[in-house]
Amino acid sequence: MKKIYTCFNCGFPIAFEETEVPAACPGCGAPRSQFLEEPWCGSIDKRRIHVAPPEVDPNRDPFDISFHPAKDFAPQKGDGRVRRWVMGYHEGQAEEMRSFYQDLFGWDIIDCEDSDPENPTMYCATGPGTPDWEPRVCSFGYGFLKKETSDEPSPSFIIEVKDIDETCKKVVEYGGKVLRERFTQGGEDYAVIEDSEGNQLYIWELKDVVPDYCTHPITNTGAQ
């Protein structure tokens, strides 16, 4: 029989047949003994058992990786969000890549207007989007397929920052490197950095862009 299991440790609800219940919570790792059960009522949203997640201690050690709800990100105003992935391709391989991702994954792919038509930088919508081509559903991202070059890493990710210069100072202070100082592409300002482990990433300055969640706080997620 299908039931809703709500984890007493983290508050995560999940629906399963009784015979297929995992041994531990896939959200926080708590054992099965921590699950509260109720009959399946047709929808997770209509469940009657709600567990308040643990409160976030603002003074908790940020290096402690034991389960805790994520901190409140609103004060960062979007700084540090991973906004795009970047994957590379070789000279002349653009159409092969376009076909691979359109045919297999159903992406919507457009060429960026300022790029080489023979080897375009392609912007890829991988799921539902807004009219201005931003993901409109939570928990996924869009990204770029671009020709590999020596000064722009791929594969990589693009991280939003509020101030490239300030971020570059911190990158060096905390064991990373600045591989390419501020540059402009498609009207946007970027820099390329390397983290403490050797991963090479883009940072993208969006100085005046403040996400809606900073002005309209999110409720009922247990994590905000």
Added chain:
Amino acid sequence: MAEKTTYPHTNRPPKKFTQKSLHGRTRCGVLTYKELRRFQNFYINVFGWDMIEAPEAASGIPAGDPHPGLIMATGPAQYDYEGVTPGHMNMFVHWAPGEIEPMGPFMEIDMEAPLEETIQKMIDHGGKLILDKSKSALAKPLDDSKQSWEVHAVIEDPAGNYLYLWKCPSSRTWDELETEYDVE
């Protein structure tokens, strides 16, 4: 000030994704580390990320391992560290025993189709199934016999990028925030 149009400047919206499927969505990013404390120190202080040890159900690594998997929030997140606001990806992180491994998207694949069938289509289109753990610690033979939150397959695309693929267990109810799809 609300979020504004940034890029690209096109005359049409993206197509509608009307299928009740998350196949092809790049759900989060895969990143590796060599030294945990050093890695944490960088991302906590430079980008303000928050992190938990990934449950064994998602990482395949027992709790308390000295080289844990991590789930990192880069923006607002739910209690299971799924993103809770559109526009950002959280990160799925693991230890690289040797050199750091290629970054790449953690992508969802069709939860209704057999895993082997989905992967075979990719191979037929020029993709390769990575089985060599020295290339990615997440590489493994296909196994569709049990439901899992772990990466199910590592695929190399025709240009050599790694895609970390995940098939959602049948527990999805479609009430979850991230499962919204377009209505015609």
